[in-house]
Amino acid sequence: MGGIEFLKGHGTQNDFVLLPDPDGRLELTEARVAALCDRQRGLGADGVLRIVRSAAVGVESAGEWFMDYRNADGSIAEMCGNGVRVFVRHLVDSGLVSEREFVIGTRAGDRPVQMHADGSVTVQMGPATITGTSVTVVAGQPFSGVAVNVGNPHLVSVVEDDVDELDLRDQPDFDSDVFPEGVNLEFINLLGDNALKMRVHERGVGETRSCGTGTVAAVAAALHLAGTDTGEATVDIPGGQVIVGIRRGGSTLTGPAEIVARGELDETWWAGLGS
Numbered sequence: 001m002g003g004i005e006f007l008k009g010h011g012t013q014n015d016f017v018l019l020p021d022p023d024g025r026l027e028l029t030e031a032r033v034a035a036l037c038d039r040q041r042g043l044g045a046d047g048v049l050r051i052v053r054s055a056a057v058g059v060e061s062a063g064e065w066f067m068d069y070r071n072a073d074g075s076i077a078e079m080c081g082n083g084v085r086v087f088v089r090h091l092v093d094s095g096l097v098s099e100r101e102f103v104i105g106t107r108a109g110d111r112p113v114q115m116h117a118d119g120s121v122t123v124q125m126g127p128a129t130i131t132g133t134s135v136t137v138v139a140g141q142p143f144s145g146v147a148v149n150v151g152n153p154h155l156v157s158v159v160e161d162d163v164d165e166l167d168l169r170d171q172p173d174f175d176s177d178v179f180p181e182g183v184n185l186e187f188i189n190l191l192g193d194n195a196l197k198m199r200v201h202e203r204g205v206g207e208t209r210s211c212g213t214g215t216v217a218a219v220a221a222a223l224h225l226a227g228t229d230t231g232e233a234t235v236d237i238p239g240g241q242v243i244v245g246i247r248r249g250g251s252t253l254t255g256p257a258e259i260v261a262r263g264e265l266d267e268t269w270w271a272g273l274g275s
């Protein structure tokens with residue numbers, strides 16, 4: 001068997017290691033994911049995207065390809081909005097898919113995608129469902145938030161001060177009765193005329209420069225607080241800007257996707273991490 005191919009890519013600087021594994025042969029253990037994502041002992045990333053045929057993982061999907069997403073700590077999450085865009089960029093650039101509009105399988109369900117001429121990607125992200133309210137505590141300061149499910153769990157807090165002032169180095173406290181599986185925590189400033197500014201502390205990762213599902217949750221929460229469930233907004237995150245659309249029963253995320261590099265993992269290193 002040749003070396004284990006990988007690629008490195010990002011969507012608004014939420015970065016990923018991509019592992020082409022069409023037949024699902026790689027033993028992708030938590031230890032291997034955590035090592036790959038470690039920025040000193042591995043390649044460094046916020047998550048891993050394994051590219052595997054839906055049939056190879058026994059998933060019923062309209063899409064030939066399934067995105068097997070893992071967080072940097074090795075945990076599995078239902079969906080990754082920035083990751084899907086990078087996943088799509090690779091499938092198209094590599095010629096594995098010849099169309100520009102197709103469907104991707106994910107743990108949150110099938111997601112129709114469209115790659116645009118400029119390399120940006122639009123993802124149908126499914127419903128962004130408001131599920132209640134809760135509280136998070138950041139460096140001793142409590143914030144109330146709107147709970148939103150985008151296939152994965154989020155708590156979105158509107159912050160009066162500039163979100164750049166928040167200290168997100170440590171895991172903010174949250175109510176594990178409300179979020180027994182953990183939660184992605186978004187903090188937003190309302191910039192007016194359909195524009196938000198956001199920072200995020202991601203479940204299973206820590207602070208990231210962007211979180212695609214988080215931007216969808218943020219716009220859904222902002223619209224909900226304004227008394228509606230339909231609208232569009234730009235979201236400025238530290239890693240760039242995306243456009244989010246919310247409608248009843250669905251949402252869209254549009255943003256850039258970059259492939260940075262490709263290479264081979266050292267097989268002795270990989271084997272040494274234990275299968």
Ligand SMILES: N[C@H](CCC[C@H](N)C(=O)O)C(=O)O
Pocket residue numbers: 014046047071076077078079080081082083152153184202203204205210211212213214
């Ligand atoms: N950390 C998230 C998954 C990755 C989400 C984020 N990277 C995105 O772009 O949506 C979770 O555990 O639900």
